[in-house]
Structures are given as structure tokens and as C-alpha cells.
Amino acid sequence: MNPLSEIIRRETVQHGVLSFARFMELALYCPVHGYYETKKDNPGRHGDFYTSVGVGELFGQLLAFQFAEWLGEMRNAECGVRIVEAGAHDGRLAKDILAWLLSNRPELFDRLDYWLIEPSARRQEWQGETLREFAPRVRWFDSLQSISSPNPKSSRPAGRNPELSGIIFSNELLDAMPVHRFGWDAAKKTWFEWGVAVDGEKFVWAKIPSPQSAIRNPQLEAVLPDGYTIEICPAAESWWREAAGILKHGKLMTIDYGLTADELFSPSCPRGTLRAYFRHHASDDLLANVGEQDLTAHVNFSALQAAGKSAGLRTEMFSTQSQFLTRILEKASKANSLGKWTPAQARQFQTLTHPEHLGRAFRVLVQSR
Numbered sequence: 001m002n003p004l005s006e007i008i009r010r011e012t013v014q015h016g017v018l019s020f021a022r023f024m025e026l027a028l029y030c031p032v033h034g035y036y037e038t039k040k041d042n043p044g045r046h047g048d049f050y051t052s053v054g055v056g057e058l059f060g061q062l063l064a065f066q067f068a069e070w071l072g073e074m075r076n077a078e079c080g081v082r083i084v085e086a087g088a089h090d091g092r093l094a095k096d097i098l099a100w101l102l103s104n105r106p107e108l109f110d111r112l113d114y115w116l117i118e119p120s121a122r123r124q125e126w127q128g129e130t131l132r133e134f135a136p137r138v139r140w141f142d143s144l145q146s147i148s149s150p151n152p153k154s155s156r157p158a159g160r161n162p163e164l165s166g167i168i169f170s171n172e173l174l175d176a177m178p179v180h181r182f183g184w185d186a187a188k189k190t191w192f193e194w195g196v197a198v199d200g201e202k203f204v205w206a207k208i209p210s211p212q213s214a215i216r217n218p219q220l221e222a223v224l225p226d227g228y229t230i231e232i233c234p235a236a237e238s239w240w241r242e243a244a245g246i247l248k249h250g251k252l253m254t255i256d257y258g259l260t261a262d263e264l265f266s267p268s269c270p271r272g273t274l275r276a277y278f279r280h281h282a283s284d285d286l287l288a289n290v291g292e293q294d295l296t297a298h299v300n301f302s303a304l305q306a307a308g309k310s311a312g313l314r315t316e317m318f319s320t321q322s323q324f325l326t327r328i329l330e331k332a333s334k335a336n337s338l339g340k341w342t343p344a345q346a347r348q349f350q351t352l353t354h355p356e357h358l359g360r361a362f363r364v365l366v367q368s369r
């Protein structure tokens with residue numbers, strides 16, 4: 001067993017069985033050995049999976065154009081403007097966005113604060129290296145809460161910012177949050193939770209009774225096959241609700257793999273969406289290669305929409321990445337904002353928007369206040 005497996009094994013033995021959510025949290029985010037603490041080059045060609053950021057700078061450039069438009073609409077509300085990114089990993093997307101704004105919207109860039117929500121000191125360091133040239137504009141926060149009671153890791157003076165005007169966004173953040181995994185017992189007509197136990201040197205699945213089920217859908221339960229599996233991600237919903245809560249004026253946006261509740265909780269999706277990614281191959285072996293493989297589940301966009309709505313936000317847009325980026329491209333072309341395209345940019349756009357590549361599986365939710 002590697003050191004991370006040993007840490008998880010000890011906690012598992014102490015508790016008998018761990019929820020899968022706790023296993024996933026430790027596997028991905030253990031402060032020393034977790035997957036996202038040790039794999040700086042992931043996502044990417046040498047890692048286990050690609051994101052839109054790795055396709056090239058065009059993704060960030062298109063987002064920057066859209067953000068400039070949104071922030072322009074808010075101009076009278078605030079003298080400074082703010083973009084808050086969560087889950088920035090190595091800071092590449094932030095760099096693409098800031099570089100485009102500096103070259104194309106210098107007057108906006110000069111008034112801009114780019115804030116990163118990053119709980120990990122190591123990833124803050126990676127981001128600091130990538131964003132060195134933009135240091136005066138960038139500031140870090142450990143969590144969304146710390147925006148309300150700032151403890152900045154920057155030399156800039158701390159203002160009190162109990163509520164935020166601007167844009168809060170993430171790309172592939174919420175699909176990396178720990179999920180609970182539930183199974184359906186058709187004979188007993190009940191849900192149980194899938195937990196993780198230890199058997200010798202291996203982690204194995206163990207059933208945890210789930211009397212107060214997180215899932216209530218009698219219509220669906222009437223037709224479910226035995227062993228039907230789904231995931232629930234309370235962490236993503238709370239994150240979204242909290243982000244909505246600190247947004248005084250502006251947009252909350254996420255781009256991620258995901259489905260609506262109807263698409264997720266359907267008999268045609270019997271195995272759930274939780275997968276492991278190891279060297280660009282998807283696998284169902286979720287308990288193997290601990291700390292060496294990514295674990296990810298589709299985002300439930302209906303749950304996010306409801307969480308935002310309960311915090312007073314309204315949904316402005318829910319679309320595929322393809323529709324979202326195509327609309328931005330149309331506006332940017334009309335405004336002559338992207339200049340003459342290189343063949344590389346045309347290829348990047350194709351990869352980002354083609355339904356067989358990243359265009360359909362990724363969806364974009366924008367809510368606003």
C-alpha cells in the first residue's frame with residue numbers, strides 16, 4: 001500500500017466502513033498525498049484527462065470577451081470590478097483570461113481584481129508561478145467564506161468585502177467534489193449507501209444501510225432494476241449556495257460535465273456517472289490506484305439551479321458548451337474583437353464545440369442577481 005492508501009486504510013479500520021464521499025475526499029485532497037496535491041501536470045497530455053483549458057488559449061479568450069461584456073454592463077454599479085475563479089489548479093485559465101483583457105480591454109484590466117478561491121497552499125504556489133506577471137491584480141482566498149472575512153495571501157491591503165459584485169466562476173470544479181454513492185435494493189425496495197472497507201491489502205465495496213435516503217422518487221423507484229446506482233453531491237450544492245449567498249450583484253457561472261436531474265435519475269442511466277480516469281482511460285475501478293487516478297461524477301445541474309434559486313438568483317442561461325461558445329464567437333466577430341484567426345485557433349474552436357469532443361458533454365449554467 002502507498003502512503004495515501006495507508007492513511008485511508010487506518011481511517012477505514014477505525015470506522016469499519018467509510019462513505020465513498022470520504023474515500024474520494026482523501027484520495028483527491030489529502031493535504032500531503034492527495035491526487036490534486038501531487039499532480040500539477042494534470043489535466044493535460046501527460047496527465048489522466050483533458051479539460052477545455054488544455055485545448056489552448058482560445059477557451060480563456062472567449063470567456064474573457066464574455067466577462068468583459070458582463071462587467072461592462074455592471075460598470076455603474078462599482079468603480080472596481082471583480083472576477084473570482086475557483087478550482088484554478090495551475091492557473092492557466094486565469095492567465096489566458098488576464099492576458100486577453102490586458103491586450104484587448106486595458107481600461108477594464110486596470111480596474112480589475114482577479115481573485116482565486118484555493119484551499120491548498122501548494123496549488124496557490126503553482127498559481128502564483130503561472131500568474132507572476134499579473135501579480136498586482138491577483139489575490140488568493142482559502143475559501144468562499146474568507147471573502148467575507150478576508151485573510152489575503154497578498155501584499156494588497158485587505159478591504160472588507162462582505163458581499164461581492166462581479167463574476168464568480170469555475171471550470172470543472174464541481175465534478176471533482178466528493179460524492180455519496182447509492183444503490184437500489186429491488187427486493188427490499190430500499191436504497192443503501194455504497195461505502196468502502198478494507199480486505200487485506202485492498203479496498204472493497206461495503207453496503208451501508210441508508211434508512212433516511214437522500215433520494216425520494218417513488219415514480220422512478222417503481223421501475224428501477226436491482227443494483228441501480230446513482231451519486232449525490234451535497235458538497236457541490238452547498239458550494240453553489242454559498243457562492244450565490246455572497247454575490248450581491250453579478251453572475252455565478254460554472255462549466256462542467258453534467259446532466260439535469262431527469263437525465264441523471266433515469267432507468268437508462270443504471271450505473272451512475274462516477275468514473276476513474278487514469279492515463280486518459282475511463283475506468284469503473286474506483287477503489288484502485290489510490291491517489292494516482294482522478295475520480296469524477298457528472299454535475300446535477302437541476303440541483304445547482306435550485307440551490308441558486310433558493311438564494312435568490314435567477315437562471316440566465318443553461319446550455320451546452322458548444323452553444324455558449326458559439327454565441328460568444330458571434331458577438332466577438334461582430335465586435336471585431338478576436339482579430340484574424342490562426343489555423344490553431346480554428347482547430348481549438350472545433351475541439352471545444354464539436355459534439356463528439358467537448359461541445360455537448362460540457363454544459364454551462366449562468367445565474368445572476
Ligand SMILES: C[S@@+](CC[C@H](N)C(=O)[O-])C[C@H]1O[C@@H](n2cnc3c(N)ncnc32)[C@H](O)[C@@H]1O
Binds near residue numbers: 036051
Ligand atoms: C478537474 S480540476 C480543473 C482544473 C481547471 N479548472 C481546468 O479546467 O483545467 C479541478 C480543480 O478543482 C480544485 N478544487 C476542488 N475542490 C475545490 C474547492 N472547494 N475550492 C477550490 N478548488 C477546488 C481541485 O484541486 C482541482 O485543482
